[in-house]
Amino acid sequence: MAESPERLRRRVEELERQLARERSLRGAGGDGGGRTRIEKMSPEVVGSNPYSRLMALKRMGIVSDYEKIRTFSVAVVGVGGVGSVTAEMLARCGIGKLLLFDYDKVELANMNRLFFQPHQAGLSKVEAAEHTLRNINPDVLFEVHNYNITTVENFQHFMDRISNGGLEEGTPVDLVLSCVDNFEARMAINTACNELGQTWLESGVSENAVSGHIQLMIPGESACFACAPPLVVAANIDEKTLKREGVCAASLPTTMGVVAGILVQNVLKFLLNFGTVSFYLGYNAMQDFFPTMSMKPNPQCDDRNCRKQQEEYKKKVAALPKQEVVQEEEEIIHEDNEWGIELVSEVSEEELKNSSGPVPDLPEGITVAYTIPKKDDSVPEVTVEDSGESLEDLMAKMRNM
Amino acid sequence: MAESPERLRRRVEELERQLARERSLRGAGGDGGGRTRIEKMSPEVVGSNPYSRLMALKRMGIVSDYEKIRTFSVAVVGVGGVGSVTAEMLARCGIGKLLLFDYDKVELANMNRLFFQPHQAGLSKVEAAEHTLRNINPDVLFEVHNYNITTVENFQHFMDRISNGGLEEGTPVDLVLSCVDNFEARMAINTACNELGQTWLESGVSENAVSGHIQLMIPGESACFACAPPLVVAANIDEKTLKREGVCAASLPTTMGVVAGILVQNVLKFLLNFGTVSFYLGYNAMQDFFPTMSMKPNPQCDDRNCRKQQEEYKKKVAALPKQEVVQEEEEIIHEDNEWGIELVSEVSEEELKNSSGPVPDLPEGITVAYTIPKKDDSVPEVTVEDSGESLEDLMAKMRNM
Numbered sequence: 001m002a003e004s005p006e007r008l009r010r011r012v013e014e015l016e017r018q019l020a021r022e023r024s025l026r027g028a029g030g031d032g033g034g035r036t037r038i039e040k041m042s043p044e045v046v047g048s049n050p051y052s053r054l055m056a057l058k059r060m061g062i063v064s065d066y067e068k069i070r071t072f073s074v075a076v077v078g079v080g081g082v083g084s085v086t087a088e089m090l091a092r093c094g095i096g097k098l099l100l101f102d103y104d105k106v107e108l109a110n111m112n113r114l115f116f117q118p119h120q121a122g123l124s125k126v127e128a129a130e131h132t133l134r135n136i137n138p139d140v141l142f143e144v145h146n147y148n149i150t151t152v153e154n155f156q157h158f159m160d161r162i163s164n165g166g167l168e169e170g171t172p173v174d175l176v177l178s179c180v181d182n183f184e185a186r187m188a189i190n191t192a193c194n195e196l197g198q199t200w201l202e203s204g205v206s207e208n209a210v211s212g213h214i215q216l217m218i219p220g221e222s223a224c225f226a227c228a229p230p231l232v233v234a235a236n237i238d239e240k241t242l243k244r245e246g247v248c249a250a251s252l253p254t255t256m257g258v259v260a261g262i263l264v265q266n267v268l269k270f271l272l273n274f275g276t277v278s279f280y281l282g283y284n285a286m287q288d289f290f291p292t293m294s295m296k297p298n299p300q301c302d303d304r305n306c307r308k309q310q311e312e313y314k315k316k317v318a319a320l321p322k323q324e325v326v327q328e329e330e331e332i333i334h335e336d337n338e339w340g341i342e343l344v345s346e347v348s349e350e351e352l353k354n355s356s357g358p359v360p361d362l363p364e365g366i367t368v369a370y371t372i373p374k375k376d377d378s379v380p381e382v383t384v385e386d387s388g389e390s391l392e393d394l395m396a397k398m399r400n401m
Numbered sequence: 402m403a404e405s406p407e408r409l410r411r412r413v414e415e416l417e418r419q420l421a422r423e424r425s426l427r428g429a430g431g432d433g434g435g436r437t438r439i440e441k442m443s444p445e446v447v448g449s450n451p452y453s454r455l456m457a458l459k460r461m462g463i464v465s466d467y468e469k470i471r472t473f474s475v476a477v478v479g480v481g482g483v484g485s486v487t488a489e490m491l492a493r494c495g496i497g498k499l500l501l502f503d504y505d506k507v508e509l510a511n512m513n514r515l516f517f518q519p520h521q522a523g524l525s526k527v528e529a530a531e532h533t534l535r536n537i538n539p540d541v542l543f544e545v546h547n548y549n550i551t552t553v554e555n556f557q558h559f560m561d562r563i564s565n566g567g568l569e570e571g572t573p574v575d576l577v578l579s580c581v582d583n584f585e586a587r588m589a590i591n592t593a594c595n596e597l598g599q600t601w602l603e604s605g606v607s608e609n610a611v612s613g614h615i616q617l618m619i620p621g622e623s624a625c626f627a628c629a630p631p632l633v634v635a636a637n638i639d640e641k642t643l644k645r646e647g648v649c650a651a652s653l654p655t656t657m658g659v660v661a662g663i664l665v666q667n668v669l670k671f672l673l674n675f676g677t678v679s680f681y682l683g684y685n686a687m688q689d690f691f692p693t694m695s696m697k698p699n700p701q702c703d704d705r706n707c708r709k710q711q712e713e714y715k716k717k718v719a720a721l722p723k724q725e726v727v728q729e730e731e732e733i734i735h736e737d738n739e740w741g742i743e744l745v746s747e748v749s750e751e752e753l754k755n756s757s758g759p760v761p762d763l764p765e766g767i768t769v770a771y772t773i774p775k776k777d778d779s780v781p782e783v784t785v786e787d788s789g790e791s792l793e794d795l796m797a798k799m800r801n802m
Binding site: 003004005008009011012015016018019022034035045046047048049050051052053054056057059060061062085088089092093094107108109111112113114117118119120121122123127131132135136137207208209210248249250251252253254255257258260261262264265266268269274275276278281285286287288290292 | 404405406409410412413416417418419420421422423424435436446447448449450451452453454455457458460461462463486489490493494495508509510512513514515518519520522533536537538608609610611649650651652653654655656658659661662663665666667669670675676677679682686687688689691693
């Protein structure tokens with residue numbers, strides 16, 4: 001549909017006028033109309049202090065040293081429905097530095113999730129996110145990379161930035177958060193983190209938009225993305241089904257907001273040393289069911305560096321005096337064996353057997369740690385077909401995350 | 402100076418890109434930066450369709466009639482850390498109409514939660530929210546009220562808008578969501594909804610920022626805010642402790658994002674008839690523990706209109722043929738008695754007795770439906786003092802929400 005030159009010229013004029021207006025508005029508003037930088041976090045209770053409600057966590061006895069948040073650097077890989085909200089929460093909490101990785105552009109089709117706005121359509125996600133987040137909290141340092149981490153060249157650069165992109169250049173980041181939507185990117189992060197011994201958290205939302213999960217991976221200590229059968233199978237399923245041409249996955253701002261919320265909450269617990277960090281936390285929106293579990297690494301893991309990290313972890317733990325081992329556990333977890341990694345279950349073996357679905361056949365050291373509520377047969381099933389709640393079905397859903 | 406159409410087209414594209422960048426830098430869409438209105442939701446999978454990922458919920462078998470979302474009107478009372486994100490999620494989901502009630506102004510001290518941005522400081526929360534949300538989704542109708550609903554005059558107006566502020570003027574809204582932070586406002590909403598027979602959902606986040614809850618109230622069917630002892634006691638405690646001069650409650654974008662997420666997820670399940678709507682869902686961030694329960698209304702409730710609604714509900718149910726009663730239950734719940742309201746428990750009586758804390762003394766018809774995981778005494782307690790996990794402590798936390 002060819003437009004007349006006259007029409008195009010009028011459009012150019014109109015756009016030039018709007019652009020001038022925007023530039024003048026931005027000029028008038030100073031640095032984006034935001035706030036000035038703050039050198040030191042203050043607990044003062046005044047309306048003009050953006051940190052007062054966070055510093056109150058100390059007075060409430062939740063966090064002993066909230067200011068420490070400014071010393072941490074976190075990499076967020078994937079700045080979509082989960083990653084953008086994750087980055088916003090961290091920025092608003094006053095994190096020291098954020099590294100953002102994505103290679104998508106903002107589209108109107110993203111508007112059913114939080115964060116991006118229609119006027120940002122066409123911008124790269126990392127550029128749009130940086131603008132918004134800098135405006136919200138100018139105290140945060142940003143480093144953004146508009147590329148796909150899975151190509152050979154970019155992967156090397158990604159590894160380099162994870163190793164050197166800490167608050168002080170040359171030091172590693174404190175955490176890597178995976179907020180990607182495909183298997184290949186997850187495997188790339190897993191490979192990099194196993195090689196570097198870098199702790200990371202994985203997150204995911206199912207294609208039908210009604211379930212999600214987060215998972216903490218500490219190389220050598222807990223199962224990696226390639227260790228655990230459900231996730232390895234997941235990988236194969238993902239690869240075939242996710243991101244097919246013409247297939248449009250469903251998504252909801254609710255599910256993605258909850259997943260980002262539980263992800264960043266666990267990041268805060270991990271970094272600021274309060275509460276109990278979950279190794280795995282699922283969210284089933286149909287039933288408001290939140291399964292938890294944790295898994296030992298697989299000694300036969302396909303990833304050579306995972307096996308190497310496992311050996312190193314064993315040596316490290318064996319070399320420590322008993323007292324220090326206990327202290328190390330204190331920081332993040334709640335298990336009771338000497339490696340600090342064991343399956344956590346709030347249900348007995350019997351309850352597990354009595355649960356509605358069959359227990360999947362998992363290798364030694366890996367079992368499930370949750371049951372599915374039994375259905376009451378006297379009441380007709382209300383949920384739609386896709387939400388059957390047997391253990392098998394839930395495992396299948398997990399595989400699709 | 403005739404330029405070629407091709408050149409002009411490239412110039413238009415370049416200007417559009419620059420304009421998007423400027424608007425993004427400014428941090429707000431402003432007027433005219435958004436998208437045009439859309440008459441009819443389309444399932445078409447193209448980048449320019451803001452509803453494609455929501456309409457995909459039909460193809461995925463989750464929701465049978467997603468477009469119905471446009472016929473609903475929802476009132477959000479309190480546009481703070483939970484209410485603003487709640488309103489944003491509903492707007493992005495394409496809700497028909499939003500009524501927003503608040504009387505606060507945006508301050509920099511709100512920047513540790515999602516939604517508001519520094520350049521909005523000084524604006525009323527409802528005005529700032531309307532501006533942002535209209536820009537995000539111009540298809541939503543907005544009605545905002547910048548007043549305190551608890552004064553006599555405003556309360557009458559609030560009642561009038563709940564009764565008449567539906568998508569078609571003169572019809573009631575479909576749901577009222579309480580996202581307020583004090584007892585007085587919760588009681589005002591409870592009083593109004595009991596009088597009008599208006600279904601509502603209550604939400605809350607604790608003063609120490611690490612727990613929250615949502616609760617569904619259907620007048621006559623489920624316990625109202627004045628029915629249940631924990632919440633009645635809560636009221637008295639709130640009144641004395643919340644919003645004291647000079648006391649600054651802690652807050653986190655994570656906890657508030659999770660609470661808004663589970664709130665709106667249950668709103669979607671309720672309005673679009675999928676999954677199971679939770680009557681009560683709690684969130685304990687320290688342990689990633691999500692208790693659920695539901696409560697029968699209290700026949701001795703202090704609220705005269707609650708008792709009246711209970712009588713009417715009994716009559717209504719008794720008058721229905723048995724088949725229809727079952728169907729009505731199907732829509733929202735999972736209980737097994739003839740009133741459709743009974744305590745839901747995933748644990749046995751014995752497990753409840755074995756739980757770590759004493760069972761509180763509740764009147765007939767009201768008991769708790771969850772247990773707290775037993776602590777392993779061999780591992781030192783990691784959580785800080787305030788997060789003790791006995792049942793008593795948890796009840797105390799609930800009272801503070």
